[in-house]
Amino acid sequence: MKNRTGLIIAVVGVLSVMISLPYYSGAYFLSVTMTILLNMTLAVSWDMMLRTGQLSFGIAGFFGIGSYVSIVAVSNFGVNNVVSIFLAAAFVAVIALALAFAILKLRGIYFAITTLALTMVFSVTIRNMPTLTGGSGGKVLYNTIFNGDTTKIYWLILTMALFTILLSIVFEKTRVHYAISSIRNDEVVAKSSGINVFKYLTVLFVITAMIQGVAGAIYTQQYGFAYPETAFSLDFLMLPMAMALVGGIYSTWGSVIGSVVLGLVAEYLRLVMPHGSKIIYGIIVILIILFLPKGIYGTLESKLRTTRNGARK
Amino acid sequence: MNAKPFHLNRTLLILIILLVVIAIWKPVALIYGFQRGGLYALIALPLALILGIIGILNLGHGDFLTLAMYIGYLLFENLKIDPLLSMVPLFFIFLALGMGIYMITIKYVLKSGELNQLILTFGISMVIIQMAELIWTTRPRNLYVSYASSSVSFLDFSVGTYEFLYPALAIGVLIALRLFLKKTKLGQAATAVGQNPRGAEIVGIDTNRVYFTVFSISIGILGIAAGVMLPRTSIFPLTGSPYTLKSFALVAMAGLGDLNGILIGGITLGIAEAVIQSIPGYGGWSDLVFFGVLLAVILTRAYRRSES
Numbered sequence: 001m002k003n004r005t006g007l008i009i010a011v012v013g014v015l016s017v018m019i020s021l022p023y024y025s026g027a028y029f030l031s032v033t034m035t036i037l038l039n040m041t042l043a044v045s046w047d048m049m050l051r052t053g054q055l056s057f058g059i060a061g062f063f064g065i066g067s068y069v070s071i072v073a074v075s076n077f078g079v080n081n082v083v084s085i086f087l088a089a090a091f092v093a094v095i096a097l098a099l100a101f102a103i104l105k106l107r108g109i110y111f112a113i114t115t116l117a118l119t120m121v122f123s124v125t126i127r128n129m130p131t132l133t134g135g136s137g138g139k140v141l142y143n144t145i146f147n148g149d150t151t152k153i154y155w156l157i158l159t160m161a162l163f164t165i166l167l168s169i170v171f172e173k174t175r176v177h178y179a180i181s182s183i184r185n186d187e188v189v190a191k192s193s194g195i196n197v198f199k200y201l202t203v204l205f206v207i208t209a210m211i212q213g214v215a216g217a218i219y220t221q222q223y224g225f226a227y228p229e230t231a232f233s234l235d236f237l238m239l240p241m242a243m244a245l246v247g248g249i250y251s252t253w254g255s256v257i258g259s260v261v262l263g264l265v266a267e268y269l270r271l272v273m274p275h276g277s278k279i280i281y282g283i284i285v286i287l288i289i290l291f292l293p294k295g296i297y298g299t300l301e302s303k304l305r306t307t308r309n310g311a312r313k
Numbered sequence: 314m315n316a317k318p319f320h321l322n323r324t325l326l327i328l329i330i331l332l333v334v335i336a337i338w339k340p341v342a343l344i345y346g347f348q349r350g351g352l353y354a355l356i357a358l359p360l361a362l363i364l365g366i367i368g369i370l371n372l373g374h375g376d377f378l379t380l381a382m383y384i385g386y387l388l389f390e391n392l393k394i395d396p397l398l399s400m401v402p403l404f405f406i407f408l409a410l411g412m413g414i415y416m417i418t419i420k421y422v423l424k425s426g427e428l429n430q431l432i433l434t435f436g437i438s439m440v441i442i443q444m445a446e447l448i449w450t451t452r453p454r455n456l457y458v459s460y461a462s463s464s465v466s467f468l469d470f471s472v473g474t475y476e477f478l479y480p481a482l483a484i485g486v487l488i489a490l491r492l493f494l495k496k497t498k499l500g501q502a503a504t505a506v507g508q509n510p511r512g513a514e515i516v517g518i519d520t521n522r523v524y525f526t527v528f529s530i531s532i533g534i535l536g537i538a539a540g541v542m543l544p545r546t547s548i549f550p551l552t553g554s555p556y557t558l559k560s561f562a563l564v565a566m567a568g569l570g571d572l573n574g575i576l577i578g579g580i581t582l583g584i585a586e587a588v589i590q591s592i593p594g595y596g597g598w599s600d601l602v603f604f605g606v607l608l609a610v611i612l613t614r615a616y617r618r619s620e621s
Contacts, residue, residue: 055428057435105615108427109370113565114611117558117604124604128597238439241432275450279443285436289429290421 018158022151034154034222036263037161038215042240043247043255044164045211048171049204051250053184054104055112056205057237059212061119064232066092066213067220068126071139074221076132081145085217092213093206100202107187123232138227145221153222160218164211168252171204180204181250235278239266242281245288248295257297328581335588342587344472350583351480354576355538357560358486359531364561365569366507366527369419369430373438374560375553377532380441381407381539382548383449389456389543396458400540404533411532415525423524438557445550453547461544475545480580482541486534487576493530503527507570555600562607565614582606 247258
């Protein structure tokens, strides 16, 4: 009981600090926080799919589609900025659902490669529809969301990140968790114990794709432009992956911790060496895979568990 | 098993008919596609080896090619080594690099599952791209040698002669690899490991040594490909990246272990790409040829598997 009150106080504390952040932090720190929250959203959504045992390289693809749907809706059809984000979510959901029937039968290398190839297909398609999307020249948005009010944009991004984290926790605490971890561990066993594998995979695939699409839409609304190179940039795949890996995969808090730690480290590095600081992400990914496959949170958790068990004995 | 030869003949027949049609319709595209298809096959062969024998998909494949081209460029600029000659030092440099990469990374993920292997090689790919950006910036570099721009004129069009080296080299590497896999002891061991790693280990094959050799030779071949590409390609950090997926598309199309199929598939897709590129207004869609084929092949395989 005592534990739970402590937890509630901590959550309320963190939440109030996060919500009131724009009132006392400088513009620079606020923009760093927004970048971290964006990557955190992507990292958690990537990890949610990974928990089913499917490695998706499609983050950048859905991110790009979301950002293009949003910018095209606003600048070509005069849709309201906020509405365009929901439109992007719906559009990505439809695409993901259609794809789900085709690609969720794939496993392992083939699933990963197909999602990567789809990212390329999306990017080539966007590039070759210049009348709608501006082609390779990209598209610039003149009326950004909330007229560029940073405080409101921050709250929007915070809402997105919190919603994603909440959803991920719900999936972790409910029956869904048992279903998807059993799919990951042994699909045949999962199937024979009556779990509808395809249904769970579809639900997760569509939801995570939607989150990634919304992230893309908000990013575009925030900065007011979309180019094929930036919207489909593999950075939006690499950074979240590195963050989830650093923190520890297969858990919400792993991705959250990883994105805060790596986000701050990356920002520092960007100041120290302006070019090529992203090399550190690649190196971190390699090192984590080789030496710390469970990540920070995973390693701490298992250490804690062993000491606790040791004390009990 | 019995249906297979018939199936192959039918595919070949369709292919030949298609080629004749294209030859009449767009002769330049046919030659151009043949040349480029050879290059695709040359680059896909080492990926097929690593995937077929070690079972790892190397997502950094194209980026090793980029790195090799940068080093070839440096050899040309600083030591005045002709790009075609630089194939030899590049092969050995990348053989050594492959050994190093295997020893410090790949070796440790052999048993740790597909996810970790994919993420690891993706990390390697990112490191190479960012390193190239850090050292050489994104400014494209070009290298000029006079013999690379020679051309031949037929009737009313002209084609570059240098590019015929691509298919020639692809065939050369293919023959060498087949000889290696069939005639040498290590090659036979590699074939056995590719077919059944556990069985190979039981009969006393040192799988680690096989993996080590296959990985280094494959990376070494990329050095050869880089050497031949140098005079006709502009070099920037993302030059090689598209080749990773394109190579995988070819391997998926040919089927694991079918090295001849890669050559045929590479040339077919090269021609398809060139034909689409030659249609005015739609040239940009040519990139979809490989991805379209890749998706089609993977999905039909998955569909067939789930049916059976």
